[in-house]
Amino acid sequence: MDLFYNGNVFTGDSFVEAFVVDGNHFVATGRSEELLEKYSYATKHNLNNKFVCAGFNDSHMHVLNDGYSLETIQLAGHTSSLKEMKEYIAEEVKSRQIKDGQWIRARGWNHDFFTDVNRFPTRYDLDEISQTNPICIVRACGHACVVNSKALEMIGIDKNTKQVDGGRFDVDENGEPLGIFRENALDLVYAKLPQPTREDLKQMLILAMKQLNSFGVTSAQTDDFVVFHGLDYHEIIQAYEELKEEGRMTVRINQQNHFTNLKSLKEFVEEGHYTGLGDEFFRFSPLKMLGDGSLGARTAFMSAPYADDPSTCGIPVYSQETFDEMIGYAHNHNMQVAIHSIGDGILDRIMNAIEKAQNENPREDARHGIIHCQITRPDQLDRMAKLNLHCYAQTIFLDYDIKIVEDRVGKEKAASSYNFKTLMKKGVHVSNGSDCPVELPNVLGGMQCAITRSTLKEHIGPYLPEEAFTVKEAILSFTTEAARASFEEKIKGKIEKGMLADFVILDENLFEVDPYHINDVKILQTWMNGKQVY
Numbered sequence: 001m002d003l004f005y006n007g008n009v010f011t012g013d014s015f016v017e018a019f020v021v022d023g024n025h026f027v028a029t030g031r032s033e034e035l036l037e038k039y040s041y042a043t044k045h046n047l048n049n050k051f052v053c054a055g056f057n058d059s060h061m062h063v064l065n066d067g068y069s070l071e072t073i074q075l076a077g078h079t080s081s082l083k084e085m086k087e088y089i090a091e092e093v094k095s096r097q098i099k100d101g102q103w104i105r106a107r108g109w110n111h112d113f114f115t116d117v118n119r120f121p122t123r124y125d126l127d128e129i130s131q132t133n134p135i136c137i138v139r140a141c142g143h144a145c146v147v148n149s150k151a152l153e154m155i156g157i158d159k160n161t162k163q164v165d166g167g168r169f170d171v172d173e174n175g176e177p178l179g180i181f182r183e184n185a186l187d188l189v190y191a192k193l194p195q196p197t198r199e200d201l202k203q204m205l206i207l208a209m210k211q212l213n214s215f216g217v218t219s220a221q222t223d224d225f226v227v228f229h230g231l232d233y234h235e236i237i238q239a240y241e242e243l244k245e246e247g248r249m250t251v252r253i254n255q256q257n258h259f260t261n262l263k264s265l266k267e268f269v270e271e272g273h274y275t276g277l278g279d280e281f282f283r284f285s286p287l288k289m290l291g292d293g294s295l296g297a298r299t300a301f302m303s304a305p306y307a308d309d310p311s312t313c314g315i316p317v318y319s320q321e322t323f324d325e326m327i328g329y330a331h332n333h334n335m336q337v338a339i340h341s342i343g344d345g346i347l348d349r350i351m352n353a354i355e356k357a358q359n360e361n362p363r364e365d366a367r368h369g370i371i372h373c374q375i376t377r378p379d380q381l382d383r384m385a386k387l388n389l390h391c392y393a394q395t396i397f398l399d400y401d402i403k404i405v406e407d408r409v410g411k412e413k414a415a416s417s418y419n420f421k422t423l424m425k426k427g428v429h430v431s432n433g434s435d436c437p438v439e440l441p442n443v444l445g446g447m448q449c450a451i452t453r454s455t456l457k458e459h460i461g462p463y464l465p466e467e468a469f470t471v472k473e474a475i476l477s478f479t480t481e482a483a484r485a486s487f488e489e490k491i492k493g494k495i496e497k498g499m500l501a502d503f504v505i506l507d508e509n510l511f512e513v514d515p516y517h518i519n520d521v522k523i524l525q526t527w528m529n530g531k532q533v534y
């Protein structure tokens, strides 16, 4: 039994000074004096006035892909110019001693930050790094990648190759591929990457869970099934099962089961899977589907052409029929659905499908949800509330999107987008997350963006300040509301008697610190299931 006293403990409702953990649950909260007397035999931890709240729950991310990314060359801090990016990759290839012929994998570039050129890199840029190693560099958004000529040769793409549905590879004026792949065309590249073993998978998961703990995260709702092309998802489930048996899970996992066609979804359901199956360490949660791409790459699907590129509306991943079919099937088989939607065009299709499923077979608390929910029209905000949808927001995206949203969609549509507070006022539950590895799983950064509606460093903004969260709302979006997303609000997300003992100790009180410095607050300790994991 452990007694934590003398702290500023935010329970989720109110403040207390102390709490007691027995095994993996909280058993009491209250005043220090009172609990010290009552639980005099417990191991005592003086919190020295530090701030404590429930462990953070990232309601949409990609744990396995994060672990995989942590193993790849990280370009995020090296993308100020194409030149810098190329030099950094070359240095890393040297220092990691990548052998001739081996794949060079990197991730996190963003050409919007390039100061020397205003375009995507191409195969020819990467050929300057190596002509004997295949190279694949993935854009920060994960919706586009670039490969060099060696990789193109291995993939077997040339000017005669046909384009793919729901994606494309870019070609020059002579029809020669430029090495740039978008959306579904990414699979052409990923199919050629070497497959990981079960042990590799476990290593990646551990790497990611350690990183999550360092950000105070104790629960992650994660989309893991389609990271590796052709890898049977049962391998991934098995990797988690083994980690659980070995006592090496330091983050609770809710799987957002990603399927791309009805056949594989049916197989999954017929194997006996449904939303909620599992235990507090690993649980199968909603059906996850992709709807469209990203705003940065202009692949998010809009109901009207992009303001800064009238030649495109973006790329929808599925037709209305496919959404109807898959969402309807999941809905009728005890599954919640959570669908990625960035543009308002795709949101229409997704809500049509959910409404159709509900009309045919009304379910009272299905908690279907929209992941990202970025570009929205006022009528869609009302429709989300009417359909009782959950919103899986990533307020950390504001850090980048504030700079591009008006250019991409125009002033009018930007004013009704990222409208998370408006959604809350209409009765929609809004949970928060990072979409890591798209962003770092930086919860405090996400809270700062939610509260200030400004970028983290230069404080550009505020963008729609009336949409700002209070400190309390920001914390709840990463705790109680995230727990609600997975139907687990009765077992976690608060520091309360009977709840799972997941909590985080911070250096400063989030309610008192300057909102523009929330991101600088240090995570001192992270506890999961009654054990210190960071």
Ligand SMILES: [Zn+2]
Pocket: 060, 061, 062, 223, 435
């Ligand atoms: Zn995602």
